[in-house]
Amino acid sequence: ARHVRYDEQGQAAVDWDLLQESVVLATRFLDDVVTANGYVPAVPQLKAAAHRTRRIGLGIMGLGDLLYCLNIRYGSAEGQELAAQVMEFIRYHAMRASVQLAQERGPFPAIQGSVYDPQNFRWTPPQPLTPYRYLERWGRPALDWEGLTTSIRQHGIRNAAQTTVAPTGTIATVSGCEAYGCEPVFALSYVRHMNDNGRDVELRYISPLFLAALQRLGLDEATQERILTEVSETGSCQSVEVLPEEIRHVFVVARDISAEEHVRMQAALQAFVDASISKTINFSESATPEDVAQAFRLAWQLRCKGLTVYVTGSREKVVLETKATRKAKQGAEPQRISTIVRPRPHRVKGETYRLGTPLGTAYITVNTNGDDEPFEVFLNVGKAGSDTAAVAEAIGRLISLVLRIPSPLSATRRLKQVVRQLKGIGGGRPLGFGQGRVRSLPDGVAQVLAEHLGMIDLEQQKGVDAEQLPLFGAADFCPECGNATLVNTEGCRRCYACGYSEC
Incomplete structure (x- = not known):
């Protein structure tokens, strides 16, 4: 490879x-x-x-x-x-x-x-x-x-x-190989089980080469998401009708290949290999003893030195499996969803962005892991102990959780979904004008994350639009009207929107 x-x-x-x-x-x-x-x-x-x-x-x-x-x-x-x-x-x-x-x-x-x-x-x-x-x-x-x-x-x-x-x-x-040994790719999307000191850790995977092929097709994000959702169920793209025939023809996985094709691929290699070959012939759940016997007879005729057969779902514990296989084994039992969150490494690297928002100046840090994938997000807005700071911390924690929970989607793709959900959320006191307008703290967070992912250029937007000066310093949420207009004035906190006073 x-x-x-x-x-x-x-x-x-x-x-x-x-x-x-x-x-x-x-x-x-x-x-x-x-x-x-x-x-x-x-x-x-x-x-x-x-x-x-x-x-x-x-x-x-x-x-x-x-x-x-x-x-x-x-x-x-x-x-x-x-x-x-x-x-x-x-x-x-x-x-x-x-x-x-x-x-x-x-x-x-x-x-x-x-x-x-x-x-x-x-x-x-x-x-x-x-x-x-x-x-x-x-x-x-x-x-x-x-x-x-x-x-x-x-x-x-x-x-x-x-x-x-x-x-x-x-x-x-x-x-970083998708296919092991001389095997075909097991599945375009699957769950890998890892034993971590007696704990079953699930690692979700999706084929990078398949993702690259989807990007070359020029499909929009929504279409790609639908394709990946369908592929993540069975691990195969053969039933995805929206994909061109040439993609489905090339991107076959172990279950899409007939037993005869498996054996003939092994035999083609065996002609130039001294020792035996580790090769598995994948059969569907409906395979019969005669199907297996025919595979062994063909392998003997083609002078293979060994053969391994695996019937889908025949083992209780496996290293690799698709969602469909797991559901079939579980039967009517509810699906057990993994709750294991990736632990935080000792050291990560990241970038911090400064952005004015209706709640005050926000400092947003995006940290990445060793693969340069987004790993966690921190928000710092307002004074420590204020409601504004608490809301900002909650937003950061939830985004970080989305990035660290097991998922077949890469962290970058998940963060793009977060941007789409937060972008455009309005508030009672927008800040700025034109393209650089920040409608609310979530909208500002979406703009910074989009800049980090290369979706927009905030610096260029700031150079075009005039900057709006804040009416007053950092404000907190008013318990009466809910606006972020509760400001310390002359030793008392007053709301500039509804007139509420704590004194």
């Missing part, structure tokens, strides 16, 4: 040069690991076996991301061939790097009697399951398998096995 480059027109392509560089570096690193690894001292046979063959397991993750970027459907004939081309490229350059290491450090000790034995060389270059039909489409450089075979005969090879495909669930998540 990190080996994609874009041209000036924004067209994606595989960065084969960068991929080759990564493969060579990773092969050398993994061979170093075999030497440096701290094997269990109580079982010396482990170290001896590892050093005899020096097997390494260079694999992939983010294959589904790559297919999304290149607008190729996972499981299609094109998808199977691209997967095979990428895996063949990785296997070839991993073996080339291993031969280079053999020249520097010597071949693996158990090479005699193996398929790489120079005296009885039996290894043959791997071949794709079906002849390539799109070899020129993705610009993959030519591979000299004959030259590599000659080099192995001459120098041997450092590692008896070079490639595998691991699950990479946690590693892929930490690395």
Whole structure:
């Protein structure tokens, strides 16, 4: 997924040069690991076996991301061939790097009697399951398998096995990949369960690549929200009719792909992988034993080395699940809504804005988390202990809660919704003129948040419109009329709107 480059027109392509560089570096690193690894001292046979063959397991993750970027459907004939081309490229350059290491450090000790034995060389270059039909489409450089075979005969090879495909669930998540290992993307929106010292923490997720595709379509915010709401239920976009067919064709998830397509994708990769492959075949709730049997028979016929089957909803506890799956398991039971709020980090960074409002000068601070997403909002208006300060603090706390509760929407999108709700709320004493007019404290907060999100430019508006001077200093709310016109005058608080006096 990190080996994609874009041209000036924004067209994606595989960065084969960068991929080759990564493969060579990773092969050398993994061979170093075999030497440096701290094997269990109580079982010396482990170290001896590892050093005899020096097997390494260079694999992939983010294959589904790559297919999304290149607008190729996972499981299609094109998808199977691209997967095979990428895996063949990785296997070839991993073996080339291993031969280079053999020249520097010597071949693996158990090479005699193996398929790489120079005296009885039996290894043959791997071949794709079906002849390539799109070899020129993705610009993959030519591979000299004959030259590599000659080099192995001459120098041997450092590692008896070079490639595998691991699950990479946690590693892929930490690395920012949407698809784990060679799997398709599980769902465009789902809930991830994390065990935090015995506590089940729910992390809601939505596909960044899918969000980017929606933005490229130029859809308005309301339409995007409707699409995301529907997708968040099932994790799939196949039933969203407002989406163009080309988007639905590319953005398939695990449940949208047939069992045969799952198996054929694995087989396309297996042709160029030494060890077995971690690959799950997803079945719907209606799958029968015969459906599962057919998948295993096809995998055997296509020479896959292993197969895992998962039927949706068959396990009580899972790491990933969609809302629809959870509702199906819960049946008629009411849905349990997570109440876990993200804890505040020790340190956050933010920006403070100064804005005149009908209740006095407001200082509004917007703090962000490590991903530059809005995390919390603080409001400081009026004197400490006044009703005005209490209302301002309440607004800030509620906005912060909206930003920190679990949600499939990003914090930025949630803050935009807050802006839409607060913008235009009127009060009894507006401040300013024209575009810079502040109708109330909530309206002022909305203007500052909109500026922070890049939706408007308050500084530019202030340069155009004249500034209205306040009639008096900071005021509090009048208990009689409710206006923010209760002001300290000559040692007594009086309301300038209705004449109320506390004296």
